[in-house]
Amino acid sequence: MVKGKSIGIISIKGGVGKTTSVINLAHVLANDFGKKVVVVDANFSSPNVALHLGAANNKYSIFDLLNGKVKLSDVIHEHEFGFHVLPGGMGNGFNSNANYMKLKEKVNQLKNHYDVVLLDSSPTLNNELLSTIVASDELYVVSTPDLPTLGTTLRAVKLARDKKMNINGLILNKVRSKNYELKSADMERLSGIPLVGVINDNVRVLEALSKVKPATMLNPNSDVSLAYKKIASKMLSLPYGEPKFHTKILGYLKDDFAKLKTHKWSKGLAYYK
Template sequence: MEKEGKGKEGDILGILSLKGGVGKTSVVSSLGAAISDFQRKVLLVDANLSAPNLGMHLKVVDPKVSLHHVLEGSKTAKSAIQHLDYFDLIPASIFFDKQINPLRLKNKLKPLKQDYDFIIIDSSPALNDETLAVMMASDRLIVVTTPDYPTLSSTLKAIVHARRRGVKIDGLILNKVYGKSFELTIKEIEDTLDVPVLAVIPEDEEVVNSISKFTPFSKHKPHSKGAEEYKKLAAVLIGEKYRPFSLKRLLGLDLGKEEVNRELFYERVFK
């Protein structure tokens, strides 16, 4: 797909959390597919350099040219791009022996901004140069968290580090939500982190199934609650008014906090 409005540079969105297993990589592929459904040109970048697996989510195994080669300096970023069904991808190498400099990421991705509407970067859960490189390369960040105390403390750490570096944080994705009373509430999470929750993705074994099928979850189960949340989040990130029929809204009932936050985000960024 050709990028619309060639004059405007695309945004680089970093997906961050300082804890493994919360769902960063699943978010990157599902959100990427959801944004591309709005006719936007999307590039995903696997910058989890020490333990990459975005490629494995998408059936890209052992790429000949990867982000590692780009950061080592032997290949251009353009030559590492693979064209997949819903988006393009710069994969990373699972095994790579030579020295790389993760902090080159920003400069390597910059020229690609003119070719894409959105570049989404997957990151490592370790607080090291890889994660720092993602923070520095991103125009804005979304932090992924789950609603429990151990993850909340890691999420707070991620936010403190991003803020210290002056990187804008658009909001949080609350993932793997069971909807049980033992979980932290959105209010408790927002009061602790002072960052709005922009999407709530339920715990759903179909996410695991989608990975076995090498398909983004938002495409695998497009009518699920999670896929609908990705669609609404994608819309607000690109400034599209997308408002599916809602009985709650029609009846004037209270909307979820994440719904209100998305509307506030839209008003703030696009009005």
């Protein structure tokens, strides 16, 4: 039996779009590439996956699993978006007694049943993040194109290498292509991590969050969705088929219309400047 692989999505800074990336990657891996996917919320002290999926009221959480109170089959549930979820402990509080290093053991069990195990890590340099690094076959770091986040990205690189792990790719998120941003080539050169994808700053991501849906579902042909599909193809070492020109144009027009509506009705226009 061919085992699946575990992929850790990490950062050492909140607000870079790590959990958003996990959800969108899970959606395209399952629905566009036909893979059996499970998302593991390994952000033990501040879980966010359930909030992104509108499923915060779970009977059991990853704490119950790590403490040996339940089996994997008791805590994992299938989500309507096409993938499975091992939820964090939202509402259960932080459990310092959980043995986080057991995560690798549970992830190895999951790999017997899933093609891809996606781990959403803690954004803090602690044992929670270490448990994700140890449990992952591959690591991808999410960053934004600015100096403070680059600094934390370099810390993530050092931490992974200290554990004899390489970071397989850099996902550059919330890119506005402004002069004050670090260029993607500079981020790649300074971090020493191969760039696997650039996610443009897009109003559809915020709209998707408000609707508790992946952006890749809201507009499958937006620039954001196409970027996530390219990243997923690289994770799987599979060729990516670009959509036809008219399909891409329709996707861009749909995004532009959403931006116009937002500019007309939203008071938070500074976000787009």
